[in-house]
Amino acid sequence: MTVLDTAVDMTTALGSVPLVGPVLTASGCSAFGQELEPFVDLTALGAVVTKSVQLRPRSGRPTPRMAETPSGMLNSIGLQGPGIDGLLAGELPWLAERGVPAFVSIAGTRVEDFAELATRLRGVPGVLGLEVNISCPNVESRGEVFACDPLAASDVIAAVRAAADPAQPVYAKLSPDVTDIVSVARAVTEAGADGLSMINTLLGLVIDPDTMKPVLGGVTGGLSGPAVRPVAVRCVWQVHQALPEVPILGMGGIRSGLDALQFVLAGASAVSVGTAVFHDPSATARVHRELAAALAERGFSSLREAVGYAHR
Numbered sequence: 001m002t003v004l005d006t007a008v009d010m011t012t013a014l015g016s017v018p019l020v021g022p023v024l025t026a027s028g029c030s031a032f033g034q035e036l037e038p039f040v041d042l043t044a045l046g047a048v049v050t051k052s053v054q055l056r057p058r059s060g061r062p063t064p065r066m067a068e069t070p071s072g073m074l075n076s077i078g079l080q081g082p083g084i085d086g087l088l089a090g091e092l093p094w095l096a097e098r099g100v101p102a103f104v105s106i107a108g109t110r111v112e113d114f115a116e117l118a119t120r121l122r123g124v125p126g127v128l129g130l131e132v133n134i135s136c137p138n139v140e141s142r143g144e145v146f147a148c149d150p151l152a153a154s155d156v157i158a159a160v161r162a163a164a165d166p167a168q169p170v171y172a173k174l175s176p177d178v179t180d181i182v183s184v185a186r187a188v189t190e191a192g193a194d195g196l197s198m199i200n201t202l203l204g205l206v207i208d209p210d211t212m213k214p215v216l217g218g219v220t221g222g223l224s225g226p227a228v229r230p231v232a233v234r235c236v237w238q239v240h241q242a243l244p245e246v247p248i249l250g251m252g253g254i255r256s257g258l259d260a261l262q263f264v265l266a267g268a269s270a271v272s273v274g275t276a277v278f279h280d281p282s283a284t285a286r287v288h289r290e291l292a293a294a295l296a297e298r299g300f301s302s303l304r305e306a307v308g309y310a311h312r
Contacts, residue, residue, distance in 0.1 A: 008295045009302035010288070012046065012269050014103070014247055015169025015194035017128045019046035019270060022303050023260065023288040026251050026274025027052055027105040027131060027173075028077065029224075032091035039281040042100040044288075046270050050091065052107040052133045055116060057083040062217030067206045072225025072253070073275060074204050076218035079107055079136075084120050096126035103171070107133040111159045118163040118170075129169040131249075132160050132193075135200045147175035147200070150187035161192030169194035171249060174239075176202050176231050185239045185246070195247035196239060197272070199232045225275040229253030233262050240267025240308055255283070257290020264291070264303065265310040 012022045024046040030036050033048035042048060060080030067074045082090065087104070095102050104127055106117040114132060121127055134146035134153050146152045153172065161170050172188040174181060176199040185196055201222025206215040214220075232252025240248060250268030254260050255276045263271050271291075276283040291303075300306045 008292045008300060009304070010292055012303055014046075014129060014171065014249060014270060016167075017169055019101075020044065021046045021288055022264070022270040022291065023284050024103065024249065024270060024272045025049050025277070025284060026272035027133065028075075029274035029277055032087075033095055033100060033102075034091075036277065036281055036284070040285040042095075042098065045100070045284055047101040047103045047128055048095060049103045049131055049272055050087070050105050051081055052079050052105040053081050053084055053087045053117065054079060054107050055084055055113055057081065057086060064215060064217050065221075067215040067221065069204070069206060069223065069225075070227065072223055072227035073278075074206055074216060074221035074223055075201070076216040076221035078218060084117055088120065088124065092124060092126060100126065101128045102126050103129050103131050105131040105133050105173070106160070107136050108156075109136060111155050114156050115159040115163040118160045121168070122163075122165040127168060129171060129194075130160065130164055131171045131173050131197050132157060133173050133200070134188075135173065135175045145175060145177075147173070147184065148178050150184050153184055154187040154191035157188045157193045158191040161194075171195045171197045173197035173200050174235070175200045176228075176235055181235050182238055182242045185243060189243060189246050193246075195249065195269075197249045197251065198235050198239065198268075199228070199252050202228055202231065224253070226253040226255060226259075229259060229262075233266050236263055236268050237266040237310070241311060244308065244311075254287060257287055257292070257294045260287050260291045261294045261306070264306050265308070267308040267311065269304075269307050 061078030250263035251272035
């Protein structure tokens with residue numbers, strides 16, 4: 001199944017990198033893209049955003065790892081993955097051979113981890129840029145999450161920007177679990193982020209009323225799905241209003257083209273679709289078509305014209 005052409009120019013860009021379309025996968029929900037190949041034309045996506053990779057392979061958190069919630073779900077996967085060696089040997093060549101652009105999500109527990117990952121990804125074929133998952137505990141600061149502290153977040157981004165290929169834009173993925181997301185956004189852009197990914201999941205907890213214990217093996221998990229969309233749109237709106245020149249990749253509960261349109265109108269130049277693929281693996285292509293139709297119905301000749309339109 002391919003993305004249908006429309007009269008609306010759907011091209012966009014993340015940083016200095018042009019994209020054929022504004023819809024990307026969301027990190028963690030489609031692994032490294034292979035699972036979606038039977039359902040969508042991966043080359044027609046803006047890019048595949050990979051599952052977050054760390055320096056070493058990781059087995060993840062104990063089971064159960066997922067729990068349904070009203071209008072969403074909790075996940076507690078724990079960044080299970082092959083590590084950077086496995087990614088470079090397997091998943092990235094698979095994407096590159098098929099001409100599928102990739103944004104690689106990187107994660108770590110020390111600033112040095114992020115910098116080393118960025119170094120390892122310099123010049124790798126098909127890697128358009130890096131999405132820096134700073135919603136990880138900083139082991140050098142009592143386990144506090146990098147994304148919840150403007151200084152810690154900016155330290156990571158500065159290190160990644162210095163180590164990364166200059167041609168690869170660096171996007172900081174921000175957490176909504178903060179009092180003032182604009183202050184974090186400003187700190188990471190001043191530290192060298194070329195753009196922002198917004199938002200990561202919200203931290204949640206589900207307790208089984210029968211066992212009277214937490215459902216998830218890891219106790220807490222990340223809340224995603226339609227339940228978080230108003231929060232995500234609010235975050236995009238606030239950051240675009242404060243930093244209108246900073247490109248934003250918006251995400252959080254997008255199920256339809258009209259959902260995606262909200263993010264674009266709030267200030268996002270592109271969107272990532274995540275949880276929706278669990279029940280509709282063709283969701284990325286469908287959202288693209290629906291977004292193009294919605295833009296055409298509202299008189300836009302290009303996606304770029306609609307970015308931030310709700311602020312005017």
